[in-house]
Amino acid sequence: MELTIQKKTVLGLQHVVAMFGATVLVPLLTGLNPSVALFAAGVGTLLFHLVTKRMVPVFLGSSFAFIPAIIIATERGYSWAAIGFGIMAAGVLYMLMSLLVAVVGHKVIQRIFPPIVTGPVIIVIGITLAPVAISMSEGAWWLALITVATVIVAAVFFKGLFRMLPILTGAIVGYVLAIFFFPEFSFQPVLDAAWVGIPEFTWGFGDMQWASVALIAPIAFVTMIEHVGDIMANGNVVGKDFFEEPGLNRTLLGDGIATFFAGMVGGPPNTTYSENTGVLAVTKVYDPLILRIGAGFAIFLALIPKLAALLRTVPVPVLGGLSVVLFGMIAAVGLRTLVTAQVDFSKSRNMIVVGLILVFGLGISGLSNALSIGDVPISGLALAAVVGVIINLVLPISDEDEQIAMPTEAKVEKD
Numbered sequence: 001m002e003l004t005i006q007k008k009t010v011l012g013l014q015h016v017v018a019m020f021g022a023t024v025l026v027p028l029l030t031g032l033n034p035s036v037a038l039f040a041a042g043v044g045t046l047l048f049h050l051v052t053k054r055m056v057p058v059f060l061g062s063s064f065a066f067i068p069a070i071i072i073a074t075e076r077g078y079s080w081a082a083i084g085f086g087i088m089a090a091g092v093l094y095m096l097m098s099l100l101v102a103v104v105g106h107k108v109i110q111r112i113f114p115p116i117v118t119g120p121v122i123i124v125i126g127i128t129l130a131p132v133a134i135s136m137s138e139g140a141w142w143l144a145l146i147t148v149a150t151v152i153v154a155a156v157f158f159k160g161l162f163r164m165l166p167i168l169t170g171a172i173v174g175y176v177l178a179i180f181f182f183p184e185f186s187f188q189p190v191l192d193a194a195w196v197g198i199p200e201f202t203w204g205f206g207d208m209q210w211a212s213v214a215l216i217a218p219i220a221f222v223t224m225i226e227h228v229g230d231i232m233a234n235g236n237v238v239g240k241d242f243f244e245e246p247g248l249n250r251t252l253l254g255d256g257i258a259t260f261f262a263g264m265v266g267g268p269p270n271t272t273y274s275e276n277t278g279v280l281a282v283t284k285v286y287d288p289l290i291l292r293i294g295a296g297f298a299i300f301l302a303l304i305p306k307l308a309a310l311l312r313t314v315p316v317p318v319l320g321g322l323s324v325v326l327f328g329m330i331a332a333v334g335l336r337t338l339v340t341a342q343v344d345f346s347k348s349r350n351m352i353v354v355g356l357i358l359v360f361g362l363g364i365s366g367l368s369n370a371l372s373i374g375d376v377p378i379s380g381l382a383l384a385a386v387v388g389v390i391i392n393l394v395l396p397i398s399d400e401d402e403q404i405a406m407p408t409e410a411k412v413e414k415d
Helices: 005-030 034-051 067-075 080-104 107-112 115-137 141-157 166-181 188-192 210-238 243-265 274-283 288-302 305-312 316-340 348-365 380-394
Strands: 060-062 270-272
Touching (some): 005 034, 005 060, 005 166, 005 274, 005 305, 034 288, 034 305, 067 115, 080 107, 080 243, 107 210, 115 348, 115 380, 141 166, 141 316, 188 305, 210 270, 243 270, 348 380
Antiparallel strands (some): 060 270
8 A cells, every 4th residue: 555645754753753762862972962963864864775776774873882982082082073083984994895795795794793703792882881871870870770760661561652662761751850850950051052053063074083093993893793684684574685685785885874974074873773673563664765754854853953952951860871771781782692693602712702802892991091002092892893803713613613694683772
């Protein structure tokens, strides 16, 4: 049955609701501008659809995998323009991988980034972020814990839309409580903001620091594998093989161009969102035009400064409560990746690969003095990914040790 444009518009708005909470939470946690994040997500989604021949019903939003690197970059005093330049470089890595896939085929990613590498790297992301969640909650533990409890209740016991959006539900409950009981809460920034305006862009070309590139860009190797998992899951829902048409090289290219654009305007890196694939599964409406309509709504919301000001009034303890759940789920997704792939830990080879990733990733991230080569800082997460890839490729694999090449689900961003 052909849907009317009115119904498609409503369905497009529903996709915005699904991606909204996670997309704006990333800039709120890292200090980036939420309006720019919405704008980058909307434009990035349209660019992705253009590159993929308008065939793949995917929505792009802010990536959680880059949060540790962005936070470290801000702590080291890098400007937002320098951080944007690092994000642009991550987009370039996507484009180069797209070219490689076009030449040698998509199985190269399965060989370079198998679950035994990506699983523990995702675990490192979640555990590295854990202290951030705790420190944000310290301002008002009661508010953070109520927020955590709301998210858990919504995710486990609620039905329908609220069960699909537990993070957004927790944020609303925490925010309402803060209005009445959090002494530092103030609506003044919302009252001072204009109704219509251009987002405050920070141009990534304004401060081209290669140290920022070394810190941020390698995270793209982690998110590429989750991209593959998302495209696979999306194709399974829709009933099409998007690896064949339009091709994994095009979907990687679309993700890379979207991330490059996001860094160029001062937004967080983009990634394909499993939340919106979940909406597709529920509605059973797979028209990519609906996702593009949703992208238009995201761009429209980005042009409302009062909305950005409202988001910035969310108290830090509420964000801390949300982060406790989200960052824990990130680590759990890494564990699930290993379980789904049935990695055999009775094999010494597998123990060595996972053990080295965890030690390098968590050990270097926990150093009080930043590790660097000359003036170039070294990210524990990036080093862990590189070590994992190299060790996994170098150590021989016997027939008994052979891994499953790709998990059915691999997603860091979880809303």
